[in-house]
């Protein structure tokens with residue numbers, strides 16, 4: 001698939017301390033793999049070393065559903081990075097809740113018309129946007145309306 | 148055990164500012180700006196700068212107390228404190244830390260300061276440029292979410308959604324700042340009034356923020372001198388600290404926008420502490436300076452500090468209610484971060500002091516209680532309440 005945003009933005013990489021490698025590996029195989037506490041079974045996001053519920057360090061990684069709900073959104077018109085040219089604007093960022101993973105939230109872009117009306121509460125599903133030509137290939141989790 | 152309180156235990160005895168400049172326009176280096184503001188504050192107080200023995204700042208101010216103390220010929224450095232956290236969330240927190248140090252006998256004359264020369268250093272409004280990003284930012288930057296406006300817009304959209312808040316309410320916040328700035332010769336936007344039309348026609352930065360919903364980027368410095376209430380009696384016009392509090396809500400810093408209370412400015416836990424110490428409620432506040440990084444944050448700050456219910460903001464925050472001298476909630480009477488200067492909000496604390504002294508360019512009548520809220524939506528946030536002699 002094509003990329004939602006222009007080339008030249010910072011490419012994500014697993015953190016060097018090893019905290020979040022499973023997530024990035026998962027995205028490359030089109031799986032949404034996030035943290036889940038092995039002790040109290042709470043889903044956790046973003047990545048952390050400890051479970052904020054039970055304070056266990058025994059944190060696992062599990063695949064979760066790619067179904068989400070738009071919790072909030074914003075439409076960006078003013079670029080703050082030189083990679084954006086006029087034709088790349090505006091674009092939409094959404095905050096998506098994962099109802100099947102204790103409503104943890106993820107940030108992504110909402111695919112489709114950048115000028116579309118956005119309705120909080122809309123159902124969306126994850127789409128894996130692969131950047132295979134990057135020096136270190138990665139995939140971004142994007143969202144599209146689930147009709 | 149007697150009740151622990153800092154109410155009325157310290158006072159501001161001097162304030163100082165440099166000229167305020169647009170970003171990159173300061174003829175002076177950032178460190179020199181800091182020195183100028185501190186010396187001005189000492190002049191205002193009538194003390195020898197060499198008698199300062201404590202420094203309190205926030206947001207990783209680059210001008211370290213060690214260098215300042217050496218430059219100023221400080222006789223003895225006893226307190227050097229940095230409030231953690233970015234943005235202006237530490238402005239009133241730095242006042243709180245200075246108060247704590249003075250009460251604890253760790254220092255006698257503490258300067259709270261902040262200086263910025265965004266021309267010399269990285270701009271706040273610009274996205275960082277790098278090829279690779281890891282850690283928390285790896286979950287936002289590749290999606291184009293990189294500036295403070297973009298970080299906070301989604302909180303404001305959710306707040307607007309939850310309580311049916313109108314764009315006009317955000318506009319009123321901007322209008323109040325600009326209207327006040329027209330009477331303030333220090334204000335960078337003095338002589339550049341804002342109209343409803345101009346606001347509506349201005350470009351979107353990121354929905355729901357028009358250009359005029361966003362703070363400026365400026366160069367300058369600001370400073371306040373604090374001493375104990377006892378020592379304050381030696382000074383001409385002390386303004387008393389009735390309360391200063393900082394902190395944030397449960398897991399406010401949860402990564403990747405996962406803070407449980409998302410549609411807030413993070414003050415829901417801080418405000419009750421603030422009022423409890425001061426022994427007042429929002430009804431007692433005569434004038435308020437509320438940090439505008441973005442107008443939506445001001446609306447939330449006012450709600451969380453009890454000035455109105457969230458369902459009522461469209462009515463309660465009508466422009467006429469926000470204007471000095473006679474509005475119900477005179478707001479940002481210097482022009483604030485939007486139209487006076489963005490000195491990471493410390494200018495708001497100075498304006499709050501001025502209101503108690505009766506020296507504002509948009510003076511509210513008979514001010515006894517003057518409040519500041521600092522840095523909405525960041526973590527930690529902070530607020531403080533200044534009072535006249537009569538409130539003690």
Ligand SMILES: [Zn+2]
Nearest residue numbers: 037040051054
């Ligand atoms: Zn757990």
